[in-house]
Amino acid sequence: MMIAIVAISAGTTYAFTQGIIDSNSRPSGALLTANVKITQYDGEGNIKAYRQTDNHIVFNGMEMIMGQVFDDINSSAQYPLAGSGGQVKYMELGLAGEWPLLSNDTNIREQLQWSCTRQDAAITNVSSHRAPSSCLITDPTGGTCRARMNVTAMASFSGMVCANATDIDEAGIFNDPTSGMGTMFARNTFGGVVLNVPDTLALDWEFTFTDS
DSSP states (O other), X not given: OHHHHHHHHHHHHHHHHXXXXXXXXXXXXXXXXXXXXXXXXXXXXXXXXXXXXXXXXXXXXXXXXXXXXXXXXXXXXXXXXXXXXXXXXXXXXXOSOSOOOOTTOOSOSSBOOTTSOOEEOEEEEXXXXXXXXXXXXXXXXXXXXXXXXXXXXXXXXXXXXXXXXXXXXXXXXXXXXSTTOSOEEEEEEEEEEOOOTTOXXXXXXXXXXXXX
């Protein structure tokens, strides 16, 4: 009798475990992606150059996210976050060439002249939605619905203070307004542009957070 009970219990446990695996077999996980649009305008507002490049979120940037969600993580990033309110919104330009994007980047490779300071970005296009948009949020099976959020940070640099004879070809976004301070969240490089005195260089840095 004892042997029979154990066998039944083991079989029941196995069947229950199998049921959990089958019902959650859909791949799941969070995916944070981004791209940067770089647009150069002349003094009359005409487009002189346009670049678009994929974003590179660095290791410290990932730690910044995790550190705000979970307590006591082993992190080298600054907590509480530096700067005014600690938001990631301060962009800076560089001219080191299209240096490889590395996970341990902590700053842009070569800064412009000191007068070309970090710019405070405006945060726009904050939206939460489902993907595809036609999926039913009340669907009990989940189907192919994914939670998604888009955030765009926008900043511009004036040629009056950032003009440089060397091509501008890198940018970083930080949580502190002072050059050399705070923690870098992301960095990217792009085909160089020469910013003349009448020009303006606009950066649109879009982040998309998706439940994959």
